[in-house]
Amino acid sequence: MDIKICGLKTAETVAAALDGGASHLGFNFFARSPRYVTPEAAGGLRHAARGRAEGVAVIVDADDAFLDEIVSAMSPDMLQLHGRETPERVAAVKQRYGLPVMKALAVSEPADLERIGPYLGVADRFLFDAKPPKGSELPGGNGLAFDWRVLAELDRGVDYMLSGGLGAANVGDAVRLLDPPGIDLSSGVESAPGVKDAGLIAEFFAAVAAARTERIA
Numbered sequence: 001m002d003i004k005i006c007g008l009k010t011a012e013t014v015a016a017a018l019d020g021g022a023s024h025l026g027f028n029f030f031a032r033s034p035r036y037v038t039p040e041a042a043g044g045l046r047h048a049a050r051g052r053a054e055g056v057a058v059i060v061d062a063d064d065a066f067l068d069e070i071v072s073a074m075s076p077d078m079l080q081l082h083g084r085e086t087p088e089r090v091a092a093v094k095q096r097y098g099l100p101v102m103k104a105l106a107v108s109e110p111a112d113l114e115r116i117g118p119y120l121g122v123a124d125r126f127l128f129d130a131k132p133p134k135g136s137e138l139p140g141g142n143g144l145a146f147d148w149r150v151l152a153e154l155d156r157g158v159d160y161m162l163s164g165g166l167g168a169a170n171v172g173d174a175v176r177l178l179d180p181p182g183i184d185l186s187s188g189v190e191s192a193p194g195v196k197d198a199g200l201i202a203e204f205f206a207a208v209a210a211a212r213t214e215r216i217a
């Protein structure tokens with residue numbers, strides 16, 4: 001199971017994510033996010049982790065000029081499009097950079113899964129997140145979980161990361177219910193908005209390991 005720790009901003013917490021066994025490191029380029037990093041800073045952090053985990057650029061409705069800057073400074077392995085990007089925009093981004101794209105979709109009920117259809121064969125992976133609460137400035141990173149049972153009937157051929165409000169306290173339930181192909185989290189390993197905590201990251205990975213052992217036994 002892939003695990004992405006998102007919204008990393010420091011070498012110490014990148015190291016904690018790698019030590020825990022993260023497969024993906026997320027760097028956030030949404031200017032209003034408390035997890036925002038400059039493309040140059042993300043490039044430095046990502047470079048230090050090269051070969052150990054995939055670097056993911058988290059982007060919200062960015063134009064080509066900003067994407068060019070991010071791709072050039074960070075050399076990501078994957079682009080996570082977390083805004084209102086259409087299937088046509090996803091296809092154009094893939095073609096421009098030759099990089100895999102993970103498309104985030106907000107989910108709260110089974111009908112929301114119908115939005116997957118137009119992205120099939122275009123997006124390489126999906127990220128299912130909770131819908132942001134009314135008034136939130138952030139399309140993701142709100143620390144809110146959705147009803148994961150919505151995904152229980154999802155076609156097993158759909159590759160995705162489960163996201164939204166995950167942390168050490170509930171990841172075991174998620175693994176037991178869905179055994180998802182991937183898990184993504186941000187605020188669940190923070191001591192304050194945008195401040196990742198190496199101890200909470202370690203606790204999270206311990207909880208994942210315990211849940212997976214239990215599932216195998």
Ligand SMILES: O=C(O)c1ccccc1N[C@@H]1O[C@H](COP(=O)(O)O)[C@@H](O)[C@H]1O
Binds near residue numbers: 188
């Ligand atoms: O984290 C943010 O600030 C953010 C801003 C804009 C788009 C996406 C963002 N985060 C993504 O949302 C998931 C879930 O966050 P959380 O675990 O509920 O806090 C996060 O992992 C990012 O992929």
